Structure formats: structure tokens, C-alpha cells
Amino acid sequence: MAATSQPAIEARALVKVFGETRAVDGLDLTIPAGGVYGILGPNGAGKTTLIRILATLTRPDGGSATVLGHDVLAEPDTVRSKVSLTGQFASVDEDLTGMENLRLLAKLLGYRGRAVSARAAELLSAFGLSDAADKQVKHYSGGMRRRIDIAASIVVTPDVLFLDEPTTGLDPRSRNQVWDIVRALVASGTTVLLTTQYLEEADQLAGRIAVIDHGKVIAEGTPGELKASVGAGALHVRVSQPDRRNEAQSILNDHLGVAVTLESDPAALSARVDDAERVAAGLAALTHSGIGVETYAFGQPTLDEVFLALTGRHAESEPEPDAGTDSVDGVMQKEDVR
């Protein structure tokens, strides 16, 4: 599992067509073993279809894919014994309890006798679900569902785990828990392939990212490379004294070393910049000059901005209030600097 030269996943010219839709359209991808690999793309990009092909749930119409050297079409059962899938939508039995679901999977995977309940209880406790063990899954909260879903995927520790949008729809606390779980998985040697619509999530977790759109990879690299290709982060400032906005513009210009744009909001300015130190200095200078900073946001480019940069058009996904500048560590609140 550790550092072998063999890639965890290799896809060549992969194609999957649903009627008129080319969900996966000549996709090439090489995913190294170990660590987290992020697949980033808007709604309908083909993320789920790709993952389902790799997990042997969907037959590709063209091209080839291997998991740890085993072809998904030629050796599906070998692939199934190496991978595990946590789908985008819950795939445990909602009518059964958490305990029953895990016991069911433990039995199906070959656990016998007392080991069945022991394994189920061990996982429930590790995932903080002991109290809910005997409740039907349909009564679980969103975060608990995600956890039971992931627990169900690691009854036997997989070599490769597919996580399809594991945090979509979760509150920040539950999302952080899922992130912690992903980090634990990686620490134990599992390769995690994670799809997401949030650049920030891929950035937090993934060592490498592929951006896909219309079933094709349109960019691939480390988060750093990707962000560099997109350009900088974005700084948005609203000043306390809008009448001195031009003065503020030249102060920021000096400190940031980039062009500062005046927004349509008469108090607002913005700049494309990713050097946090310069931003801090610029904001301090604004305060010092007496112009004052009312609010500001400094964050990574949103997925939409990445798309705009890569494809010259906006991503077709629904607006996601969670994404982009509203990021956990990308946003510094005003109080933080004072």
C-alpha cells in the first residue's frame, strides 16, 4: 500500500455515455498511491460517474481503467476486494439501525461469530455513534449519516476509498469531523479519492487535484499549482470613510503591489492578491491613515473563479454559499488583526 511505483488508479480515454449525455468523455487520469486525490468539478461534471466506473458499479463504454493494476472490467471482483465506496447518497439501509447495518456488512465480508458484533461496536464507538447504535438510520442527522456511511465503507480497511462529495450539505462542524476522518484514513495508508465542488476542501485535504468539466480533465496538479494557474486570492474591503476611497486605493496599491479596483459599492475596493502579509500591512495602513476598515474578506478563489480562469466561462453549478471566500481558514475576521 505504501510507496510503490504502481499508481492507485489509472484511467485511459475513459468514456461513459447516457443517451445524449457524454458523462465521461475521454478522461485520462493517473492517481498515485497514498494520500488524498481530489476530483473537483461542478454539478454534472461527471464526478459520480467516474467514481462509479472505478468502483465497478458502472460499465464504461470506452477506454480502460485499472485500480492497483487490476482492470475494472476484466477483474471486477479483485477490484472490489481492494476498494470501498461511500456514495454521494446514503447507501446504508435506512430501516435498519446503525449496529445492524454494520453487522450486516461485517457478515457479508466474512466476519464470523462474536467478531461480527465486536467489529460493528468498535466502528460505532470510533465514529462517535455508540449512543445511536440501536436507532434506525433514518432518524440520524446529516453528519451522523455521513459517518455511518464512511464507517460502513471501512468495515474491512480498503486500499483505495472513494468518497463522493462527502461534505456536501454538512454544517462546518460535521465537515471538520469528516476531514479528520479522511486524514486518519490517509495516515493508515489508504489512498482516498475524494470528489468535491469546493476548491477549499480539495485544498485542505488533497495532495493533488484534477479539475474536471464535461467529463474531461481540464487541469491537474498540486493545489498550489492549480491556484497559481488561476491567479491570486481575492481581497474585498469596505472602508469606513467612503469619501476617501481614492486615497485608500493608492495606499492599498502601494502595499499590495497589484492593481486595486473600485467596486460599484461606493465604499468597496477589491484586489487579486494572495500574499497574506501584504494584505495585513495594507489593512493596517488603512486603519493608520484614519480611513478605517469597516469589513473585509480575504480568501481563495472560488471554484467559479477557477472555472472562469480555466475555461473562460462560469461553472454551471448552483451558487454555493459555502464555497470560496467564506472558507474556514481563508477568511480572517477584522478582529483577528487588531
Add this chain to the structure above:
Amino acid sequence: MSDTLAPDQTPADIDSILAALQSGERPKRPSLISASITQGWRALLKIKHVPEQLFDVTIFPIMMTLMFTYLFGGALAGSTKEYLQFFLPGILVQSIVFITMYTGVGLNVDHEKGVFDRFRSLPIWHPSAIVGPLLGDAVRYSIASTVIVVLGLILGFRPDGGVVGVVGGVVLLLVFAFSLSWIWTLFGLILRTEKSVMGVSMMLLFPLTFASNIFVSPTTMPGWLEAFVKVNPISWLVTSVRGLMHGNADGADIVKTLVASAVLVAIFAPLTMRAYRRK
């Protein structure tokens, strides 16, 4: 949701997760029988959580038996008691064959909810996901059969075949029901909604059960209908069950019933599994 669980306070514990991952070695793959039994266990757990399911195998057969015995008994055979001797094995077959339809409905729900995706991504004997629920259903059918036979005995049914004959009849019925269910599993997988599964099943079940010798002897029917009734496997089954229960079974009918069962499985099991694998 009113009874969502109380606050989700317990966080996942990373060290325990790491420990759990370390001990997650793959055991030996289970045999196809134990995989099927595990899946059957899942079906029975569902009955525990959704006991309303048992209405289908208790209230429904009781209603059918009472209704048809008293509706038709007097008119068709002079007395209800006399009719019951002829009719009870028939209504038993009718009830069980009708309940098999729920197999397809249940499967459709699992399929749509993605539970099957989980099973399909496991390295197991895949037909167990279908065979298991069918085994669970056999338990339901046994309950329904017991209910009907006991009710029959109370109403005056007196089988000459004794316990052995009655049990033999029920077992043959269970074998046929298992085989017939593969039609519904196929529909459960290829149709989009439970409603359409229900609709198609009804459309097939009504002619199959009513154009049979369940209610009346085919000699009273017009020639074309009599011809159909004679080649209807449900009629073979009813004749066999009647024969077994009354101790005058004709081997030929039993053989024909078993051959029909085998043919149903031979055709519909592979089609079901193809639908299960494809998506």
C-alpha cells in the same frame, strides 16, 4: 423529522478510528450460502422494524379466505363446509401467489435507495442480494400458510392427507412461490417506481389466478377458457396441493409444477442478475 436523534454531540475519535483501521483485515470470503442467509437475515430485520409488513401475510389471507368461502361456498357447492374441502388449498395458493408480488416492490425500493450499490461494490456472491430476501419471504409465506390452514381447520376443513399431506402441499407451494418471485425481482429492478412494479404484477397475477381451477372446476367453463386453465401452471400447482392435502395426489401434476418452477428460475434468474449487474 420529529424524532431525529437528540444533539449530535459525540465527535468521531481519531485515535479509535486509526485503531479500527489497523484491525480491519479482510476475513475469508463467506460462502454463497452464508451470504444468502445474511441477506435473508436483513429481510427479517425489516419485519422487526416495519411490522406492518405482516398485515400482508395475516389479515389479507384471513380476509380472502373468509370472503370467498362465504361468498361462493353456498352458491358453488351447496354448503360452505363442502366448498371449503375443495377451496381451501386453492385460496392458500391464491393468497401466497399474490403476496409474492411484494418481493418486487421491496427490491425496487432497495434499488432506488442505493442500498444495492453498496452490495454491488462488495466482493460477494452477488445473487445473494436477491436470493436472501427470497429466503426471508419464505418465512413470511410460511406464516401466511399457517394462518390460512389453521383458519380452514377452524371453519371445517378436514384434509385426508393428514399433517404430512398438508405440510407437503405447503412446501410445494413455497417452492413454486420462490420460483415465481424471480419474475417480480426482474420487474423490481427494471421498472422505475414501486407503483409500476405493483401495476405490472397485478396485471399478470389476476388472469393467472382467476383463470385457474382455484375457485371452480374448469369443466364448467367455455372451451377456450378451459383450454387455458389446463395449461396454466397455477392450475397444476393447485391440483397438486389439493391432491397432497387430501391424500390423493397425482405425481404427474407435481412433476409438471416442479418443471414449471425450474423453467421460471432458468429464465428469470439470469435476467434478474443481468439487470442487477447492469446500470
